[in-house]
Amino acid sequence: MTPGARISAAIEVLDQILAGQPAEQALLRWSRSSRYAGSGDRAAVRDLVFDALRCRNSHAALGGALTGRGLMIGGLCAAGQDPALLFTGQGHAPAPLVAGEGAGSAEGVSNLPDWIRPLWDQSLGDSAQAVAAAMQHRAPVWLRVNGIKADAAEAIRVLAGDRVDAMPDPRLATALLVTGNERRLSQSRAYRDGLVELQDLSPQLACATLPVAPGMRVLDYCAGGGGKTLAVAGRSDRLTLVAHDADPARMRDLPQRAARAGVKVRLAPDPAGVFDLVIADVPCSGSGTWRRTPDSKWRLTEKALLDLVALQAWILRKATAHVRPGGHLAYMTCSVLDPENDAQAAAFLAENPDFRQVSRHLWTPLDASDGFFLALLARR
Template sequence: MTPAARLSAAIELIDTIERDRVPAAKALKEWGTAHRFAGSGDRAAIAGLVWDVLRRYASSAYLMDADTGRARLIGMLRLERDMDTATMAALFDGSRFAPTPLTEAEEAALSHRSLKDAPAAVAGDYPEWLDPHFAKVFGDTRAAETAAMASRAPLDLRVNTLKSNRDKVLKALAHLHAKPTHWSATGLRIELSADARNPGVQAEEDFIKGAIEVQDEGSQLAAQFAAAKPGEQVIDLCAGAGGKTLALAALMQGKGRLIATDRDKRQLAPIHERLSRAGVHNADIRTPKGEADPLSDIRSSADLVVIDAPCSGTGTWRRNPDAKWRMRPGALEIRLRDQAEVLERAVPLVKPGGRIAYITCSVLSDENGEQVRAFVGRHPEFTVVPPEQTASVLWDKAEAFADAALQSAEGWLMTPRRTGTDGFFVSVLRKA
C-alpha cells in the first residue's frame, strides 16, 4: 500500500470506530481480516495512524474545526507528527486509493488555527468530565501534563539482575539502539518515532532466556520504592501477570519468601511461565479457588505487602489512548471501592513494623493521596513513610527525582511530563 492509501484506510477505520462505537483494537483486527492483501508493515502503519488520532482525538478536531475522521487525521498529522501542509497536500492528491485533495477550509485551518485558546480538556485531549480531577492535581498546568500523557510512549525494559546486568544487555541490544533509563538502574529505553513499529523484543535471546522484561520505568521505580529486601516475607496482593512480582523477586535476590496472588485468577495465567523464565525460585503463587481465602494461613507475618491497585489507568494513556475516551464516571467510583477493599485485605497480613506499598498507575488524587489519607484515618496504626526516604533507593539521583516528580505528604506522583515515565503514584505505609 502507498502512504496515501494507508491514510485512506485510517480515515475509514476512524469513522467506523466513531460510528459503531467499537474498541479500536477490535476495529483494526476486523479490518486486517477483511483486507488480507495488506502486509504486516501496512497494518502496523495504519494502526499507528489510528492510535495517534485517538491520542489527539479532541485537539485535532478543534484544530480543524470539524469532527469527522478525515478532519481528525489531518489535525493529528499536524499536531502529533508535525507534518507541514505541503507534505499533506502531496499525500491528499485524489489519486487512486488516496484521500481527496485538501479543501480551502482545511488549508485555512492548518494555516490559521491553533490550540492557543483551546480549553484544557481539548488541548490535553481528555474527556471534559475529568477536568475538575486534573485541575485538583495539576492546576493551571493540567493541559501541558495531559498533552504529555497523549504522546506515544517509548519501549522500556527491565534488566533481570538474577540473570544478567545492564552493561551486558546494552551490548546485546545495541542493534535496537537501547539506552539506559534516566532513573532506574536496571532500566533500558528504546525510543520510538511516531510511525515506528515496536521492535520484536520477545524474539531477542536475552528475553527468551529471562534476562529482560518489558516494564515501564515508572513501574520499575514503584517496585524499587517498595524496597523489598532479601530474606523478607513479601506478598504481591494484586500480582496480575507478574510484572512487579518479577521486579520484587530480583530485589530479594532469590532469598526470602515471595507470595503472589490476585482476586482474578485469569490475570495470573502468564505468571508461572514468566517466573520460570526469569529464574525465580522463591515465589509461591496462590491461585484463588472458589470463596476460600488463598492467604488464610498468613496473619501479621508479612514484612511487605505490595498493592498494585486496580485503578482508572489514567497514567497509562500513552499506551492505551482508546481507554480514556471509553472511561466513565461510574467506573472511577467502582475503582475507588476496589482500592479501599484491597487496602483492608492487606491490614491483617502485615506484621508490626511491616509495610504496605500502595501503587496505582493513575494520576488522579481520588485514587492516590485521598485514598491513602482515608486509609490512615481508618487505621491510625499505619503512618506514611516520608517520600524522601522511599526515594533514597535512587542514591545520587534522589535529589533530582525530588525536583522532577510531584511530592505530597502521602507519596510520589510520576508523570510523562515530569519524569518521562508513565503516570504512577507510590505510597509506603509502615505499621507501628
C-alpha cells in the same frame, strides 16, 4: 500500502472506535480482514490511529469534524503537512478535500475530556498543562534488566546483537531506554532468555523504593501479569513470592515469565497468612498511561471513576489483613488523579490508625515516564 491507503485504513479503524469499539479490538479486526497489509503497514496504521486518539479534540478541530476522516486531516495539518497531497481519491487514498476541511483552528482546545479537566488541574497543580501536553506524544519503551541473569551492560550488548538499541538510565541501574528497533524486541535473545522484561521506568522506580530484604515474604495482591512480582524478585534472594489476582486468568502468563526470569512465584487464588510486604497495584483510571492507551481516556466516565475509587478502597481493606505487624503495604496506581492517589491513601489512614505513611511518590512524564503513584504504608 501507499501512504494514502494507510490513511484510508486509519480512517476506517477510527470510525469504529468513535462508534464505541475499543481501539485494540478495532485494529485487530482490520488486521484480520486486510491480509494484504504487511507488518510495516499494520504498525504504520496503528501509529496513525493512536496519534489521532492522543490528540482527538485538537485534530478534530483542525480537520473540521470528529470523524476518522476529520482526525486524519487534522493530524496532517498539525504536523505541518498539506492533507490535499494525500487526500487525492486516487487508488486507495481517501477522497479529495471539500470546502472547510483542514481550515479549522485548535486554539485553546484541550485533549482531555471536558469533565476531567478540572480534576486534572486540581490533581497536578502547576504541572497540569505540561503533563497534559506530554500525554499527546508517543510513550517511550523501557526495559527492566533482570539482575538475576545480567547487568545493564550485558543486556545492552545482547540486545545490540539483535539490532535493538538501548541505553542505561542514570537514576536506576536496572532501567534501559530502548532507542532503536523496538519492534524487534519480542524476538530478541535478551527478551527470550529473561535478561530483560518490558516495564516502564515509573513502576521500576516505585519497586526500587520498596523495603525488600533476603528471606522476606512478599504478596503481590493485584498481580495481573506479575511485573511488580518479578521486579521485586530481582532485588534480593531467598524471597517467598506469592501472587494473587481477583481474576486468576490475568496471571496465566506469570508462570512462564517467572521461569524465563529464573525465579519461583506461587500463584494463590485465595492467599492466606501474613506477609512482610504486600503490594496492591490496584485497578485505576489509567490516567498516567493515557498516551499508551489513548482511547481509554475518552471512554472513562465520572461514574466509572467513582466506582474505581470504591473498588480501590475495598481492595485496600482486603489487603490489610495480610500485612504483619511491622510490615508494609505498598499502594500503587498508574493514575495521576488525586481521588485515586493521595485522597485514597488519606482515607485509608483515617480508617486504619495502626498504619502510618512512610513515603509518597507521584511520577509523571515530566520526571520519569508514565504517571505512577506510590504510597508506602507501614503497620505499627
